[in-house]
Amino acid sequence: MAPSRAAADGKLFGFNMFADAPRPLNTQYRCYSVSMLPGNERQDVERGGKIIMPPSALDQLSRLHILFPMLFKLTNKRTNRITHCGVLEFVADEGKVYLPYWMMHNLLLEEGDFIQIESISLPVATFSRFQPQSVDFLDITNPKAVLENGLRSFACLTTGDVIAIKYNQRIYELCVLETKPGPAVSIIECDMNVEFAPPVGYKEPERVKKPDEEMVVDPAELMPEPTGFVAFRGEGNRLDGKKRKDQASSSKTDVKVTYQRGVPDYNYKIGTLRFIRNSRPPSKE
Structure with a gap:
């Protein structure tokens, strides 16, 4: 098929006027946990979300004009598990990549399993x-x-x-x-x-009822028993002198004094106690 007119014009002067669209990197590697990486222990890799790839991967990415930041889609084709990550370094042995342990656990990968790695562009998080x-x-x-x-x-x-x-x-x-x-x-x-979100296993603390909420005391019950004459406190009698039928079962009804709020002592001084006694004068006899 003959090249298009636009492509021919673009290469008329010996260079391509239309930049090629970046092609994704899509290849397979054997994956290992960071603890298998030769050399000193790499805690910086273990506690992050980036992997270590071989130098050949950097060469391929450079030729494919991959845009920065370099992000990758990792796929375990055996279980169809997918995750995404960045790259920390290109120092791994050829044909191998090193992943944090938590990432291998999410992908259900064992040491030496194959993993598909594809370069990808992701939206910025909000x-x-x-x-x-x-x-x-x-x-x-x-x-x-x-x-x-x-x-x-x-x-x-x-x-x-x-x-x-x-x-x-x-x-x-x-x-x-x-x-x-x-x-x-x-x-x-x-x-x-x-x-x-609430952590796994978290339970809302039970609301403990306070004692004053469980037992509400009527202020009238705290009033002292009435003294002196109280209207309608007596018992009724029959005119014929016979006992009433309900006399055995009847009981005296307690008459409660209407609760009245006390008057505050506006002359009270902080730090003093005042004892009030109902004292009677001594008899002269």
């Missing part, structure tokens, strides 16, 4: 929602600051992943429940709102 996998996460004073510091080692987030954050010599796992504007987002140089 919102994410996490669920701690332990109630111990509630002991952290400022969880958002701890999460923000931990996410600095990540390049992207995928809905459904369980990521690991290290804080105070402890590993806290958080499930990514939701990300916006898509199920996978880039978190490099972004302004992202963060929310937390």
Whole structure:
């Protein structure tokens, strides 16, 4: 098929006027956990969301004109598990890639399994929602600051992943429940709102009723018994002198004094106690 007129004009002067669209990197590697990486222990890889790839991958990415930041889609074709990540270094042995343990656990990968790696472009994150996998996460004073510091080692987030954050010599796992504007987002140089769901196993504390809520005392019951004449406190009698039928079962009804609020002592001085006694003058006899 003959080349198009536009393509011919573009190459008329010995150079291509139309830049080729970037092609994605799509290849297979054997994956291993970071603990299998030769050399010193790499904790910076273990507590982040980036992988180590071989130098040949960098050569391919350069020839394919991949745009920065370099983000990748990882697929375990055996289980159809998918996640996304960034790249930290290109120092792995040829044909191998090294992943954080939590990433291999999410993808259900064993040491030496094949993994499909494809370069990809992701939208910038605007919102994410996490669920701690332990109630111990509630002991952290400022969880958002701890999460923000931990996410600095990540390049992207995928809905459904369980990521690991290290804080105070402890590993806290958080499930990514939701990300916006898509199920996978880039978190490099972004302004992202963060929310937390209740941790796994968390129960709302039961509301304990206070004693004053359980027993409400009527102020009239605290009033002293009435003294002196009280109207309608006596008992009725029959005119024929016979006993009433309900006399055995009848009982005296207690008449309660109407509750009245006391008058405050406006002359009271703080720090003084005043004892009031109803004393009678001694009899002269």
